[in-house]
Every structure is written in C-alpha cells, then in structure tokens.
Amino acid sequence: MTNISEDRRKQPRSEDLFFKMVVGINLLVWGLMIVALWLYHYGRPELSAGFYKYLGVSVRETWKQEYFDALIVLLQASLGLTLVSIVARARRSRRKNDDFGFNLFLLAVIILVSLVTLLAGK
Numbered sequence: 001m002t003n004i005s006e007d008r009r010k011q012p013r014s015e016d017l018f019f020k021m022v023v024g025i026n027l028l029v030w031g032l033m034i035v036a037l038w039l040y041h042y043g044r045p046e047l048s049a050g051f052y053k054y055l056g057v058s059v060r061e062t063w064k065q066e067y068f069d070a071l072i073v074l075l076q077a078s079l080g081l082t083l084v085s086i087v088a089r090a091r092r093s094r095r096k097n098d099d100f101g102f103n104l105f106l107l108a109v110i111i112l113v114s115l116v117t118l119l120a121g122k
Contacts, residue, residue, distance in 0.1 A: 025081055025084070026104065036114070039067050039071040039074065042064070043063055047059070048061065063122070075114055079111045079112065082111060
C-alpha cells in the first residue's frame with residue numbers, strides 16, 4: 001500500500017489538480033486586474049488640459065461613483081483570492097522544485113498599493 005502524499009510528491013505538477021486550481025485562480029485574478037484597469041480608465045476624473053480650458057470644453061473632475069465602487073470591490077476580491085492562493089501554495093509546496101510564486105506576491109503588492117492609493121485619494 002502506497003502513501004498518498006508520497007505519490008503526490010512524485011506526480012508531475014502539471015497533473016496535480018491542486019496545481020491546476022492555483023494556476024486557474026492566478027489567471028482569474030490577473031484577468032480581474034485587466035477589468036480593474038478598464039474600470040480605472042473610464043471612471044477616473046478626466047485630465048483638464050490648458051487647451052480644453054481655452055476652448056471652454058467642460059471635463060469631469062470627479063470619479064464616476066459606480067465605476068469607483070466597482071473598482072474597489074474588484075480589487076478587494078482580487079486581493080482576497082490572491083492571499084488565499086498564496087497561503088494555499090505555501091501550505092502545499094513540499095516538492096524540492098516548487099517555485100516561490102513571485103507573481104502572486106507581485107500581484108498582491110500591486111493590488112494593495114492600488115487600494116491604498118485609491119482610498120487615500122478619495
């Protein structure tokens with residue numbers, strides 16, 4: 001009778017269901033970041049250039065509230081999924097050749113900085 005944990009360590013990572021789930025969560029969160037960039041682009045205040053002032057063109061100087069609220073919720077959900085993925089990966093990584101998961105930490109830092117910047121500026 002073989003030990004299940006021993007078999008898991010010998011199994012290639014590409015065949016491990018847990019590994020596929022972590023990669024799926026990682027791809028999902030990066031996709032959510034693209035949506036967050038879209039929300040940021042269309043929700044932020046418009047740039048008031050001197051040429052616009054000269055022509056008398058009005059520009060929006062405040063956030064579109066529905067975009068801002070959706071952006072904050074999306075960033076919070078992304079941060080939660082990223083932290084779950086980091087913790088799950090740290091608890092599960094037992095192979096000698098397991099990676100550090102740098103992109104998850106980078107993603108968490110980007111999301112944290114975005115949230116702090118947006119909430120401090122509001």
